[in-house]
Amino acid sequence: MKVVAKRPEALTDVRLTYCPGCLHGVAHRIIAESVDELGIKERTIGIAPVGCAVFAYRFFACDMVQVPHGRAPAVATGMRRARPGAIVFTYQGDGDLAAIGTAETVHSANRNENISVFFINNAVYGMTGGQMAPTTLPGMRATTSPYGRDVSDTGFPMRVCEMLATLEMPNYIERVSLLSPKEIVKAKKAVKKALKYTMEGRGFSFVEMISTCPTNWGLDPVSSREWARENMLPVFPPGLFKDRSAGAKPGAEKE
Amino acid sequence: MGEKILMKGNEAVAEAAIRAGCRHYFAYPITPQNELVEYMAKRMPKVNGTFLQAESELAAINMVLGAAACGVRAMTSSSSPGISLKQEGISYIAACRLPAVIVNVTRGGPGLGNIAPMMCDYFQATRGGGHGDYYTPVLCPSTVQEFADHAPLAFEIAERYLTPVLILADGLLGQMMEPVEFPEKTPVPKDQSDWCVGPWEGKRTSHHVINSLFIVPEDLEEKTRILFEVYEEIKKNEIRYETYNMESNPSLVVAAAGTAARVTKSAIDELKAEGIEVGLVRPITLWPFPSEAVAKAASGAKKMLVIELNMGQMVEDIRLAVSGACPVEFAGKAGGVVFTPEDIAALIKEKM
Amino acid sequence: MQTRILCGGFGGQGVLLIGKLVAQAGMAEGKHVTWLPSYGPEMRGGTANVMTVVSDKPVGSPIFTQMDVLVALNHPSLEKFGPDAKKGALILINASNCGELPLDMPEVRAVRIPFTRMAEEIGNTKAANMVALGALVELTGCVAMRSIEDDLRHMLGKSKPELFEQNMEAMRRGAEKARELA
Secondary structure: OOOOOOOOOOEOOOOOOOOOOOOHHHHHHHHHHHHHHHOOHHHEEEEEOOOHHHHHHHHEOOEEEEOOOOOHHHHHHHHHHHOOOOEEEEEEEHHHHHHHOHHHHHHHHHOOOOOEEEEEEOOEEOOOOOEEOOOOOOOOOEOOEOOOOOHHHHOOOOOHHHHHHOOOOOOEEEEEEOOOHHHHHHHHHHHHHHHHHHHOOOOOEEEEEEOOOHHHHOOOHHHHHHHHHHHHHHHOOOEEEEEOOOOOOOOOOOO | OOOOEEEEHHHHHHHHHHHOOOOEEEEOOOOOOHHHHHHHHHHHHHHOOEEEEOOOHHHHHHHHHHHHHOOOOEEEEEOHHHHHHHHHHHHHHHHOOOOEEEEEEEOEOOOOOEOOOOOOOHHHHHOOOOOOOOOOOEEOOOOHHHHHHHHHHHHHHHHHHOOEEEEEEEHHHHHOEEEEOOOOOOOOOOOOOOOOOOOOOOOOOOOOEEOOOOOOHHHHHHHHHHHHHHHHHHHHHOOOEEEEOHHHOOOEEEEOOHHHHHHHHHHHHHHHHOOOOEEEEEEOEEEOOOHHHHHHHHHOOOEEEEEEOOOOOHHHHHHHHHOOOOOEEEEEOOOOOOOOHHHHHHHHHHHO | OEEEEEEEEEOOOOHHHHHHHHHHHHHHOOOEEEEEEOOHHHHHOOEEEEEEEEEOOOOOOOOOOOEEEEEEOOHHHHHHHHHHEEEEEEEEEEOOOOOOOOOOOOOOEEEEEOHHHHHHHOOOHHHHHHHHHHHHHHHHOOOOHHHHHHHHHHHHHOOOHHHHHHHHHHHHHHHHHHHHHO
């Protein structure tokens, strides 16, 4: 008998508590598979945000710390400075990373802090029940934008990759999507690259994953992906924004 | 002990923290504690330590959280408005049972207040400060020497009980220079390998989780119960205070902490020269509060006078401790105006 | 005995150093000392002052409103702090740039010495603070000249021997002038 598929070692046996059709499970899986493939489970510290993924500390089988809302990159900074040998990643949603934690995101990127930041963008606050996020689309309804997001009142959705890419220092910035198997394969490559860069001490790696929220969008899993493709990807186009280590030889790392 | 050095309180506590083995310090500038930040910026690279100027107080305390979670001695410092920002992180650090040291070189408030020495963060410091059911041990020095001595002590308490520890000094103590001697000994680090996170190949068989979320009420209740068992231990072992001229059986006893206490001591000496005996009880730990010592001091007195550099905060703990055994009166100054020994001597005469 | 000294002047005149050297000398002599500068926005405004206490007993308050000694290196300091000098206090006035005391104060001992001009005479305007320190030590005896010399030698003797000599010369001249006028 040959094992063709199994649960990654870097995930615990705890059953995921995310909603049906939610893509957090996919994001968790590709991170865990990458950790396994790189053989770094025992050197990795994951940081769980506040938001739906707050329970990530239960799901990953590497060391996990659950931290205040938006502060994950600051905590990661403290960890990397204390334990340079640790591979630290944060896992954050759009409210955590692009609203309350904007300063921590921007400044850790600007310091080229040697961490991986995984950003799950689904244009809505999930855990608190569907409120407007900094990435909510123009005209999109949320419980706190019940008449649709009015950009003249609440601003345009923030494109974090583009914003961070204006900084001189960050090492690697890429936006991917999780909307189809093909896109997921590509997303995994980005995640693995980020972790590899962290292993090699190359600095700040940032992977934004365009995701869905069937529950708060009021759509079924399949149509939520279609909706995201039609509406989110034009505002948040996938692509590579920065890869300063591309082609660099291992050993030419920062530290 | 080494030689005496004339140093600012801000610099002395920084040097003492480094000598106590602190190698990770994160902070954001604010007056009147900038000398502490600047001292760390200069010294940390020379001892292979980390100094990082954070983008905010929020970031700084969370960097401390991250470093402390990895089992290293980590510290931050600030002054009143900045400490308000740090309260979020302090609450998490307390809930996660992580050891860390936070220095508050206080200034006038509320709001932006001013940069003069005021002790108006007493309530914030002694009642947990952030959200949730918790406390942090609070050390309140009254000389530059004591400010320095409190750095290793704070790390010891933090690591013994796995709790954030606050050193509460006012701006006067931060800015003034006094002779200081540093102890030679560094507190022995406790083994933290059974809870801290970080690379663990070959050291353990399973991953560690540091968390303050307990969604099931019974689970959080149990966690809180354990936290309060620890607080009982701290109350049993860590209460510190000082008395002055109590052997004279004074009819009036002053209760004061920090700068107010040192000024009171001079007033007591002046009055003694005039044949007037006055005692002093000075809490050194503001939490846990030395209630028994205060009650004992009050038991032989006709009156207790609480002197504070605020509009009356510690007086509430004094009243609880004295519990009606004698009248408790209060005298305070706000805005960063500091009592002189002459002021206090006059005040005491008026109250006698 | 307790001596409360307030030194005031323009930023750059080295008033903080006067206080620091007195405090360090006092410390070396085993006395209790405190040193407290004006800080914050005040230090941006171009004036600086420092309160120094040297005492046989522990110092309760490093802050005082009335001083035993006022060293005014500029007129604004004399104007601001002069009226707070205690009965019997010594006021050392930089005659090079200070006017008269703002009040008629018969109960204080005001000594006018051209600190800045005397410093210029030895070739370093910046040493006006050291001329004042010499006069201060001569007239108060709150610390010994020798203690300051030892401290200065420790600070400058090896790295900047010429500056050490110049500072000592400034102090000596300040002390001499003070003796003449006393």
